[in-house]
Amino acid sequence: MNITVEIGDFRQSETDAVLIPVLEDDFHNELILAADAALEGRIQAFLNLGDFKGKPKTTSVLYTNGAITAPRIILVGLGVYAELNAEKVRQVAGHTARQARDMGLKSITVPIPPETQDDWAQAAVEASLLSLYEFKQHKTQKDDNEDEDKTLESMTLLVGSEVEKSSLERIVERGQTIAKGTILARDLSNQPGNHLTPTQLAEKAEEVAETVRLNCTVFDKPTLEEKGFRTLLAVAQGSAEDPRFIILEYTPEGEGHDTVALVGKGITFDTGGISLKSGGGMHEMKHDMSGAAAVLGAMQVIGHLKPNVRVVGVIATTENMPGSTAIKPGDVVTSYGGKTIEILNTDAEGRLILADALGWTAQYEPQGVIDLATLTGAVITCLGHVAAGAMGTDDALMEKIKKAAEKTHERVWELPLWDDYDEGVKSKVADVQNIGDGTAGTLAGGAFLKKFAEGYPWVHLDIAGTAWGMKGSTYIPETASGYGVRLLVQLVEDW
Ligand SMILES: [Zn+2]
Incomplete structure (x- = not known):
């Protein structure tokens, strides 16, 4: 999977899905509010139903019906903020990358909140790549249940400024190398x-x-x-x-x-x-x-x-x-x-x-x-x-x-x-x-x-x-x- 960092707005992202992280104890962060506004209140209405609670390693897919460029928003549960650490981030990133692949998505976009810690960003990069690992060198034929096209090819990390971009690019480079x-x-x-x-x-x-x-x-x-x-x-x-x-x-x-x-x-x-x-x-x-x-x-x-x-x-x-x-x-x-x-x-x-x-x-x-x-x-x-x-x-x-x-x-x-x-x-x-x-x-x-x-x-x-x-x-x-x-x-x- 190719990982790139771009400056931009998730509403204009042309990938298969935009991932919005959701904390169990905060449904009102800036990103959720922005996504909610773009979808004319559908996200808050959905969260209010209680079907999705933001628990770690849970996700929920919403179809955007043209409200933003990407056809899907995927809410990604992170759990409670106080319990969040690098390993939790790895587990969530691994779960989400595998799920995106299994859904048949080719490309995803992740808006990165500016307060994201460097070690969490690196953890997410490493775990996303490691979660998609397969050893198939000696297989000449596909398994019966295997869909040929299920490869998640790219992940775009979106930031707001040039400074954030160059800092995150260094972190991505490290994570990829490791x-x-x-x-x-x-x-x-x-x-x-x-x-x-x-x-x-x-x-x-x-x-x-x-x-x-x-x-x-x-x-x-x-x-x-x-x-x-x-x-x-x-x-x-x-x-x-x-x-x-x-x-x-x-x-x-x-x-x-x-x-x-x-x-x-x-x-x-x-x-x-x-x-x-x-x-x-x-x-x-x-x-x-x-x-x-x-x-x-x-x-x-x-x-x-x-x-x-x-x-x-x-x-x-x-x-x-x-x-x-x-x-x-x-x-x-x-x-x-x-x-x-x-x-x-x-x-x-x-x-x-x-x-x-x-x-x-x-x-x-x-x-x-x-x-x-x-x-x-x-x-x-x-x-x-x-x-x-x-x-x-x-x-x-x-x-x-x-x-x-x-x-x-x-x-x-x-x-x-x-x-x-x-x-x-x-x-x-x-x-x-x-x-x-x-x-x-x-x-x-x-x-x-x-x-x-x-x-x-x-x-x-x-x-x-x-x-x-x-x-x-x-x-x-x-x-x-x-x-x-x-x-x-x-x-x-x-x-
Ligand atoms: Zn021995």
């Missing part, structure tokens, strides 16, 4: 394993880097061998597909900037390896690279928005397959940093590849490292599909992430990473083992990673619950959510 990054992450995560191998993910990263002018380095298998990425290679050794290690770097102009590293788990398909997963639902393991997708999506946005902090994106990517060459339970491998790991379950492979990635990241001397990984099913038991489990070694970094999560509604909930949990990952034969004692599985993952995230402030986000399977949002589908892109962008922008 939505595009989130959609990139969704597309990558939704891509089946045979259409997104580690090699293809690395090619995509190179393409993104080229477009937004980031530095990009990709290590192939011989380079990984030479540099000692032994745990990444160990996980990859059961697969016919070679692993890759991807580094994307954004450096702002000038000197003395902090460095933030974003580290993503990129298992393009996870069978569990020799500790094979059960068949039901295994196809969802194509999403096991959602951490990598979030990092790549965020780096694309960062390349566009150019925040005032150096950002390094690090992605370790491989398949996890069973086979005669695969790692076996009981095997001991040595990480990039030299620690030995006893592999007791080959399905706990994400933390193995992250061990190398976190070890590698220390050389950038970062002021903050955030890793994102679809790490444990246990985090879904704990937090459902609502929030990522956050754990780390630095309170200040954790606070920054919580603030960014609050603003973007990409929720996180802090879990305790006390030393007490270290006991669970102690191995009898190596420095550490890759699973705990069967309790607090999410924290065993965190306790394991902590051994490798040394020398910098670090937070681990377990996104196994939020990467896909979210329900009840108007702008996030139940398939890949693109979770993490908006959060990471907000974090580095506010750094």
